[in-house]
Amino acid sequence: MSIPRRRIPTPAALTIGLALGWFLAGHRPPVARAVGGDRFGDYSLTTGPIQVQYNERTKTQGSQEAIYYLDWSGGRLVAMVPVQRQSTGGSQMIDSFIERDLAADFKLDVERGPNPHFLMTPGSLGAYGDGCAPLFVFETTTKKVGVYKLQIQQIGLKSSSKLDLLEMKTYAALPALPEAAR
Numbered sequence: 001m002s003i004p005r006r007r008i009p010t011p012a013a014l015t016i017g018l019a020l021g022w023f024l025a026g027h028r029p030p031v032a033r034a035v036g037g038d039r040f041g042d043y044s045l046t047t048g049p050i051q052v053q054y055n056e057r058t059k060t061q062g063s064q065e066a067i068y069y070l071d072w073s074g075g076r077l078v079a080m081v082p083v084q085r086q087s088t089g090g091s092q093m094i095d096s097f098i099e100r101d102l103a104a105d106f107k108l109d110v111e112r113g114p115n116p117h118f119l120m121t122p123g124s125l126g127a128y129g130d131g132c133a134p135l136f137v138f139e140t141t142t143k144k145v146g147v148y149k150l151q152i153q154q155i156g157l158k159s160s161s162k163l164d165l166l167e168m169k170t171y172a173a174l175p176a177l178p179e180a181a182r
Contacts, residue, residue, distance in 0.1 A: 046121025
């Protein structure tokens with residue numbers, strides 16, 4: 001004995017499928033974005049793009065990242081640009097390190113003055129940045145902020161990098177909030 005089954009008419013199944021697909025496509029979960037950053041004691045680490053590159057083989061653009069390492073107590077900023085190179089000995093990712101003396105940039109006396117306390121974050125200039133994110137370094141005892149830019153210079157088959165201080169400004173303490181805003 002066979003039991004007859006009711007089938008959903010094809011136009012109704014198509015309509016339900018389209019509506020369900022439209023609903024699910026419009027309600028995607030937020031995209032997770034990883035921002036490189038870490039802190040341990042007097043050290044912190046962050047990443048930021050330094051240039052946009054075009055890959056002729058894949059016909060896509062991608063940003064090249066730099067890794068920044070900040071040593072608060074030593075007053076040093078170290079940067080490097082990882083680039084994958086293949087050789088007979090295997091692959092190589094780390095080429096060279098670039099260093100800035102933050103004590104000199106911020107005019108700090110690390111031996112006799114107060115202990116410096118630095119904070120850093122890469123910024124975004126949007127379409128005006130050509131893929132570069134300047135690195136903002138704040139020093140809380142002097143109330144200064146320095147803006148740095150890491151640049152890669154191609155010289156023949158070799159490349160070298162330099163970490164330039166673009167600007168140094170003093171920021172004032174934030175004014176107290178009015179009573180009504182508290």
